[in-house]
Amino acid sequence: MGTEVRVEGLTKAFGKQMIWRDVSLTLPAGEISVMLGPSGTGKSVFLKTIIGLIKPDEGHVFIEGTDIATCSERELYDVRKLFGVLFQDGAMFGSMTLYDNVAFPLREHTRKNETEIREIVMEKMEMVGLAGAETKLPGEISGGMRKRAGLARALVLEPEILLIDEPDSGLDPVRTAYINQLFIDLNAQIEATFLIVTHDINTARTVPDNIGLLYHRHLAMFGPREMLLSSSEPVVSQFLNAQRQGPIGMSEEKDEDELAGESQYAMPALPPIPLQLAPSSGLLRRTQSPPGEWCRRNGVTPPPGSFASESAAAGLAVGAGGAA
Ligand SMILES: Nc1ncnc2c1ncn2[C@@H]1O[C@H](COP(=O)(O)OP(=O)(O)OP(=O)(O)O)[C@@H](O)[C@H]1O
Numbered sequence: 300m301g302t303e304v305r306v307e308g309l310t311k312a313f314g315k316q317m318i319w320r321d322v323s324l325t326l327p328a329g330e331i332s333v334m335l336g337p338s339g340t341g342k343s344v345f346l347k348t349i350i351g352l353i354k355p356d357e358g359h360v361f362i363e364g365t366d367i368a369t370c371s372e373r374e375l376y377d378v379r380k381l382f383g384v385l386f387q388d389g390a391m392f393g394s395m396t397l398y399d400n401v402a403f404p405l406r407e408h409t410r411k412n413e414t415e416i417r418e419i420v421m422e423k424m425e426m427v428g429l430a431g432a433e434t435k436l437p438g439e440i441s442g443g444m445r446k447r448a449g450l451a452r453a454l455v456l457e458p459e460i461l462l463i464d465e466p467d468s469g470l471d472p473v474r475t476a477y478i479n480q481l482f483i484d485l486n487a488q489i490e491a492t493f494l495i496v497t498h499d500i501n502t503a504r505t506v507p508d509n510i511g512l513l514y515h516r517h518l519a520m521f522g523p524r525e526m527l528l529s530s531s532e533p534v535v536s537q538f539l540n541a542q543r544q545g546p547i548g549m550s551e552e553k554d555e556d557e558l559a560g561e562s563q564y565a566m567p568a569l570p571p572i573p574l575q576l577a578p579s580s581g582l583l584r585r586t587q588s589p590p591g592e593w594c595r596r597n598g599v600t601p602p603p604g605s606f607a608s609e610s611a612a613a614g615l616a617v618g619a620g621g622a623a
Pocket residue numbers: 313318336337338339340341342343344345
């Protein structure tokens with residue numbers, strides 16, 4: 300069972316550069332959350348602040364009663380044991396085999412003997428689909444496999460919270476689809492709290508229980524996936540639907556003249572909300588809500604065609620094309 304992460308009023312600047320101000324949100328225990336935002340909006344800084352690698356200027360990060368932002372080094376050391384982290388490039392030691400890389404945290408942080416270590420390493424390698432690749436060096440395998448190995452290493456200390464930084468960077472769409480399925484299956488199995496930082500809109504639309512969006516030095520919105528995917532708030536709908544029209548410009552926010560030029564055009568209609576990715580077992584995860592539940596509970600009418608299965612949606616598209 301994962302652990303809740305409660306963030307309150309978090310503010311961080313580097314010198315005069317304000318990264319974000321007054322960020323508050325709760326990552327619900329055992330749920331998958333995704334953090335989005337244009338490049339440079341401080342998603343990685345947010346991730347590092349949550350694990351205490353970066354100290355915020357103001358605010359709190361509460362994990363099991365400890366405030367990461369103000370606690371002692373000793374307390375931080377203890378709280379960090381709850382985390383597993385997958386860095387962008389997998390952060391493997393190039394001269395060690397995958398086996399030794401995955402075994403590393405166990406040898407460093409536990410007193411387990413080599414027989415026990417072997418059992419855990421083989422189990423985690425199997426979980427991420429890397430059984431048989433133990434003797435390979437990181438340089439001998441693909442980027443996707445390196446990420447899986449990084450994931451196996453992040454799992455060996457049985458984390459309550461898993462932080463994952465841009466898992467799709469450098470991966471083709473098929474490999475991204477496989478790693479997304481792996482996240483869903485792992486979450487169903489270990490029930491840890493997941494926070495995934497990503498640029499991939501398809502991942503954001505189909506994987507998480509919750510979505511957050513950092514923009515223009517603040518948290519524009521954080522909440523259940525269906526809430527953001529049915530939101531017509533301009534920044535949220537522009538970003539989640541990868542459109543040029545809206546307040547987000549080429550480098551930062553658009554200026555007033557640019558926005559005035561666009562005001563004659565209505566924002567495009569929201570596309571249907573896709574089904575959330577299910578575990579390979581076909582059963583819902585413990586923290587997963589049935590499709591459309593958030594909309595029903597909150598009296599929100601989702602965009603037409605939402606929550607249709609892929610085959611039904613394909614039929615819808617064909618039907619729409621035929622009618623045109
Ligand atoms: N240790 C640091 N010292 C000074 N500035 C930093 C530090 N770490 C990050 N920054 C700055 O903070 C800003 C946000 O960086 P961050 O890497 O978190 O953005 P991001 O949203 O993850 O971007 P991307 O999507 O491109 O990965 C950048 O301008 C970066 O240069």
